[in-house]
Amino acid sequence: KAGVTQTPRYLIKTRGQQVTLSCSPISGHRSVSWYQQTPGQGLQFLFEYFSETQRNKGNFPGRFSGRQFSNSRSEMNVSTLELGDSALYLCASRSRTGLQNLNEQFFGPGTRLTVL
Amino acid sequence: QKEVEQNSGPLSVPEGAIASLNCTYSDRGSQSFFWYRQYSGKSPELIMFIYSNGDKEDGRFTAQLNKASQYVSLLIRDSQPSDSATYLCAVKEDQTGANNLFFGTGTRLTVIP
Numbered sequence: 049k050a051g052v053t054q055t056p057r058y059l060i061k062t063r064g065q066q067v068t069l070s071c072s073p074i075s076g077h078r079s080v081s082w083y084q085q086t087p088g089q090g091l092q093f094l095f096e097y098f099s100e101t102q103r104n105k106g107n108f109p110g111r112f113s114g115r116q117f118s119n120s121r122s123e124m125n126v127s128t129l130e131l132g133d134s135a136l137y138l139c140a141s142r143s144r145t146g147l148q149n150l151n152e153q154f155f156g157p158g159t160r161l162t163v164l
Numbered sequence: 165q166k167e168v169e170q171n172s173g174p175l176s177v178p179e180g181a182i183a184s185l186n187c188t189y190s191d192r193g194s195q196s197f198f199w200y201r202q203y204s205g206k207s208p209e210l211i212m213f214i215y216s217n218g219d220k221e222d223g224r225f226t227a228q229l230n231k232a233s234q235y236v237s238l239l240i241r242d243s244q245p246s247d248s249a250t251y252l253c254a255v256k257e258d259q260t261g262a263n264n265l266f267f268g269t270g271t272r273l274t275v276i277p
Contacts (some may be wrong), residue, residue, distance in 0.1 A: 078240055089269070090269035093264035104264050151198065154210075158207055
């Protein structure tokens with residue numbers, strides 16, 4: 049079974065631009081969560097989507113948004129990029145949402161975003 | 165704001181020794197605890213999870229949880245050079261129904277051959 053895939057793997061943008069990242073979950077998984085990883089802040093939760101609905105949201109500004117399609121693929125968008133948005137963006141998938149199977153969550157390889 | 169604290173390290177241990185990684189958390193309502201391993205340039209992978217006070221063993225790994233002290237640890241016995249990685253502690257606070265994990269910034273472990 050293929051793992052979680054993310055595209056692109058690397059991206060360079062300039063301040064003020066916007067960016068869209070894509071995540072394809074493991075086949076059969078309907079929950080996709082997005083995380084931002086930086087050296088200073090570590091891994092921080094952005095949001096979770098399940099059945100095309102945002103189920104949970106972290107403490108990030110409205111410039112960060114996401115969506116999920118009927119095939120469970122998810123995209124996240126960052127508008128008006130800032131230097132501080134440079135990070136590794138990870139998505140993770142699991143079969144269900146809720147409290148019970150966070151131990152069955154698998155991460156993708158990430159997209160490394162650099163904002164110049 | 166929920167906080168998860170880890171010593172950033174680096175922690176260096178000789179091959180064959182026991183590596184002890186520690187994590188404290190601020191939210192007393194936390195119920196589920198996870199340890200992830202992240203190799204340089206790779207994504208995190210789950211190696212242990214624990215829900216109940218006490219010890220949980222899986223091969224060379226033992227997770228220890230003390231909810232009264234708000235403390236969770238990971239012991240790696242017979243450490244191998246392949247264990248060299250950053251170890252992330254993650255905490256899930258169940259009571260609100262929120263599904264997100266709060267991560268520490270990780271401890272970098274180096275096992276010296």
